[in-house]
Amino acid sequence: MKHVxxxxxxxNAAAEAKKALLKKFVTAPxxxxxxxxxxxxxxEALSAARAARRAERERLFQEEQNRQQVEAAAxxxxxxxxxxxxxxxxxxxxxxxxxxxxxxxAERDRRxxxxxxxxx
Numbered sequence: 001m002k003h004v005x006x007x008x009x010x011x012n013a014a015a016e017a018k019k020a021l022l023k024k025f026v027t028a029p030x031x032x033x034x035x036x037x038x039x040x041x042x043x044e045a046l047s048a049a050r051a052a053r054r055a056e057r058e059r060l061f062q063e064e065q066n067r068q069q070v071e072a073a074a075x076x077x078x079x080x081x082x083x084x085x086x087x088x089x090x091x092x093x094x095x096x097x098x099x100x101x102x103x104x105x106a107e108r109d110r111r112x113x114x115x116x117x118x119x120x
Contacts, residue, residue: 029036
């Protein structure tokens, strides 16, 4: 008989718990209750402020990314200009060396021709 009594007690306790839950649900404030409306408005305002802060952070992040891209492009452009200047300088130096060599050869050929003319 003890089992029957324990079962009945547990069933009654469960029924009481269900009644308490139902009472809590029934007495809960409704969606159009002024207190609930105020809380919902406050949550919406907080959410909007959070979204605005997130948008501002994203905007600042994008600005920083754009600034870094511009700086990187400027550095790349400067490096390319410097490389082009070095290349032009090297080509200029090579052309001067070639022209100087050609002048020396022409002078040597002229002296050789003059010597042959005197001998001959």
